[in-house]
Amino acid sequence: MSASTLNTTSNLWKQVRKTVANWTTVRRIMSVLLFLLAWTILVQFTGQFHQIPTPAAVFAALFQLKLGVIFTEIFRSFLRVLCGFLLGLLIGFPIGVAIGYSRIANYLLFPAVEMVRPIPPIAWIPLTVLFFINIESQIVFLTFYGAFFPIVYNTMGGISEVDIRLPRAAMSFGINRMGMLWKIILPAAMPQIFTGMKVAIGITWLMVVAAEMIASKGGLGYWVWYHHTVMEYPMVILGMGIIGLCGALCSVGIDVIGSHFMKWRNIF
Amino acid sequence: MVDSNHKGEVVFENVTRAVQTKKTETIILDHCSFVIESGKLTVLIGPSGCGKTTIINLIAGYEKPDRGKVLIDGKPVAGPDRERLVVFQETALFPWLTCYDNVMFGPLATKVMTREEAHEQTVNLLEKVGLRDFLYKYPMQLSGGMMRRAELARALINRPTVMLMDEPFRGLDAMTRELMQEYYLRLVEESHGTHLFVTSEIEEAIFLADRLIIMTNKPSRVKHTLDIDLPRPRIASVLRSKRYIELKSLTLEILHEEAVKASRASGKADIAIESGLRT
Numbered sequence: 001m002s003a004s005t006l007n008t009t010s011n012l013w014k015q016v017r018k019t020v021a022n023w024t025t026v027r028r029i030m031s032v033l034l035f036l037l038a039w040t041i042l043v044q045f046t047g048q049f050h051q052i053p054t055p056a057a058v059f060a061a062l063f064q065l066k067l068g069v070i071f072t073e074i075f076r077s078f079l080r081v082l083c084g085f086l087l088g089l090l091i092g093f094p095i096g097v098a099i100g101y102s103r104i105a106n107y108l109l110f111p112a113v114e115m116v117r118p119i120p121p122i123a124w125i126p127l128t129v130l131f132f133i134n135i136e137s138q139i140v141f142l143t144f145y146g147a148f149f150p151i152v153y154n155t156m157g158g159i160s161e162v163d164i165r166l167p168r169a170a171m172s173f174g175i176n177r178m179g180m181l182w183k184i185i186l187p188a189a190m191p192q193i194f195t196g197m198k199v200a201i202g203i204t205w206l207m208v209v210a211a212e213m214i215a216s217k218g219g220l221g222y223w224v225w226y227h228h229t230v231m232e233y234p235m236v237i238l239g240m241g242i243i244g245l246c247g248a249l250c251s252v253g254i255d256v257i258g259s260h261f262m263k264w265r266n267i268f
Numbered sequence: 269m270v271d272s273n274h275k276g277e278v279v280f281e282n283v284t285r286a287v288q289t290k291k292t293e294t295i296i297l298d299h300c301s302f303v304i305e306s307g308k309l310t311v312l313i314g315p316s317g318c319g320k321t322t323i324i325n326l327i328a329g330y331e332k333p334d335r336g337k338v339l340i341d342g343k344p345v346a347g348p349d350r351e352r353l354v355v356f357q358e359t360a361l362f363p364w365l366t367c368y369d370n371v372m373f374g375p376l377a378t379k380v381m382t383r384e385e386a387h388e389q390t391v392n393l394l395e396k397v398g399l400r401d402f403l404y405k406y407p408m409q410l411s412g413g414m415m416r417r418a419e420l421a422r423a424l425i426n427r428p429t430v431m432l433m434d435e436p437f438r439g440l441d442a443m444t445r446e447l448m449q450e451y452y453l454r455l456v457e458e459s460h461g462t463h464l465f466v467t468s469e470i471e472e473a474i475f476l477a478d479r480l481i482i483m484t485n486k487p488s489r490v491k492h493t494l495d496i497d498l499p500r501p502r503i504a505s506v507l508r509s510k511r512y513i514e515l516k517s518l519t520l521e522i523l524h525e526e527a528v529k530a531s532r533a534s535g536k537a538d539i540a541i542e543s544g545l546r547t
Contacts, residue, residue: 165360168330171348173374173426183377187364264364264406 053234058241061234070223074246077212077219080136081204081250084143088200092148093193096155100189101181113152121146121203122210139211139219146207147200154196158189191265194258198251205247220246275341276351276429276462278304278327283336285322296322298487299336304430306341309456309463311473313519314483314491315527320466321357324434327464328354340430350378353423354432358439359415361407367394367418368403374426386425393421397451413444417451424455433465437472446504449475457501470523474515475502482522485529492522 036055043054053061098105099113124145128138162185170184186193212221224239259266285297296319304310312320325331326338329348338345340352353374361370368390375386394403397417399410407415416436423431433452437445449472456463456476467473473480480494496515498506506512 163360165356166362168328168348169354169356169360169362170373170377171330172328172350172353174350174378179377184362187362190364262364264408 051233053237057234058237061232061238064235065238070242073218073220073223074242077208077221077243078246080139080143080208080212080219081201081246083140084145084208085147085201085204087140087144088147088151088204089197091144092151092200093155096152096193096196097159097181097186099152100156100159101185110156113149117149117153121207125211125214135215135217139208139215139217142211143204143207146203150199150203151193151196154192154199155189158192158196159185161192162188190258190262194254194262197258198254201250201254202247205243205250209243275306277306277341278430278462278464279337279339279342280323280326281337281339283326283333283338285319285326285331285333295487297326297333298489300489301336302481302490302493304462304464304481305479306429306462307460308478309465309476310479310481311465311467311477312481312483313467313470313473313523314488315485315523316468318483318486319488320468320483321434324354324432324464324466327430328352328432350374350426351428352430352432353426353428354434355416355419355423355436357435359407359412359419361415361419361422363407366404366406367399367410370407370418371422371425374422389425390421393425394418396455397421411444412440413448416440416448420452420455424459427459427461429461431461431463433463435466435468437467445472450504452476453502470516470519471507474498474512474519475507480519482519482526484526491526494519 040054040056043049043052095109095113099109100106121142124142128141132138132141166188167180167184170180175183208219209221209224212219213225216222216225220239220243224236224243227233227235227239280300280302283297283300284295286293286295300323312323314320322331326333327340327345329345329352345352361367362373365373371390371394372386375381375389376383381389391400391403394400397420399414399418399421402410402414402418407418410418419436436452437448440448453476465473465476474496477496480496481490482492482494483489484491494515498509498511498515
């Protein structure tokens with residue numbers, strides 16, 4: 001073996017050591033393993049939790065999953081989340097902009113928003129029956145409602161916290177009121193608007209699961225609840241995991257869209 | 269272009285400006301009168317917190333005087349205008365636009381030039397301030413000194429009749445600061461516009477100025493004006509000339525007198541500051 005090939009292999013190994021096979025990665029994997037270990041120990045060795053399935057049982061349940069069924073449920077929930085979220089964005093974003101940008105709109109809308117906001121979205125469930133007869137509409141309304149306030153609030157907050165020197169500078173350059181909104185205020189508030197959207201999509205999943213558990217009209221929430229009623233707890237935990245995964249996927253989705261709109265923020 | 273050599277005279281006539289907080293009213297400017305001559309570089313110097321930024325805001329049109337008048341070429345200031353542009357303390361570049369787009373912003377906002385003209389001038393100006401290789405970088409990717417230079421270019425492309433510099437080089441390290449002063453002087457000596465430069469650094473003030481306005485402590489008035497008759501173009505060697513040292517000690521004397529008066533008057537203020545720090 002020549003010296004140069006030896007050199008490149010050792011360089012490659014160094015590269016691998018630096019990026020993948022280092023202590024940071026090991027510790028991260030250990031974090032997950034420790035969690036599973038703690039779970040197993042708690043279930044196996046305490047009387048309190050002995051009915052809860054172990055990680056191994058949950059893993060085994062994965063192979064009994066009917067893919068057709070589970071993907072239908074995932075699709076249903078996703079559709080509801082998406083509808084609710086988009087409605088929340090469509091209605092919440094303009095209201096947030098109005099409250100943040102116009103003093104009159106602020107006085108007219110903000111007190112009402114502030115009055116309703118502290119009510120937890122789940123507390124609205126009984127009332128939605130009066131709003132809509134159609135159960136699908138009830139579920140979408142609840143998800144919409146979960147998304148609405150975080151979007152309004154963060155849009156409004158992002159706008160009101162724009163560094164005063166930026167609009168001042170733009171004003172000196174002779175920009176008009178519409179240009180000020182589109183070219184200065186909204187780009188400057190963009191990071192917080194996306195923060196709001198991320199919070200919103202999280203709450204949307206919360207709402208959809210709660211609504212589905214009650215409504216019995218399919219969806220992941222219903223699926224989990226159904227397996228609870230027939231006492232198939234490995235499936236319940238699996239369902240919980242799938243819901244978490246879906247939520248994480250949506251959150252990542254928002255991040256990807258956000259970084260596309262805010263190239264200036266991830267330049268390093 | 270209008271003959272900018274004889275425009276841009278700023279007159280403060282008995283200007284009073286106070287800021288109301290919930291219970292107290294702080295008078296920042298008290299019957300303040302002075303003239304900023306057109307085509308000259310006037311430096312405003314005074315103790316920190318003496319209302320220098322307020323003066324900039326009044327000229328730029330971001331604030332209005334409570335009493336008295338601020339006149340530009342005989343006309344009262346009505347609001348912000350591209351004739352009066354500010355380079356702010358720290359950077360106010362738009363972080364979502366590249367260096368190039370930041371400079372293009374002014375010309376495109378009002379469409380006074382075609383895109384081609386604006387492009388040409390933008391590239392020219394950025395080259396002049398040494399940012400030719402950083403056209404398409406975002407502000408966050410630039411160093412403090414570079415941001416300040418980009419900001420200078422962003423203002424200058426609009427050929428304002430009055431340039432307002434609000435402690436623009438504050439927070440830069442000594443080397444960068446010196447370099448920035450030289451860049452700035454070169455641009456000023458070419459442009460012949462009216463410049464108002466606010467600072468709290470004596471060396472910087474004398475090195476840059478045609479005229480020096482020394483402010484009193486709050487409530488502010490003009491304490492003294494000095495003509496700085498150092499030769500132009502100014503180069504760093506001026507800092508060792510006999511005349512520079514004379515002017516500096518004269519300025520120091522005036523400022524020292526003011527500082528003593530201020531500290532004597534503000535025995536109460538010191539306590540207030542201390543208790544403010546504690547909370």
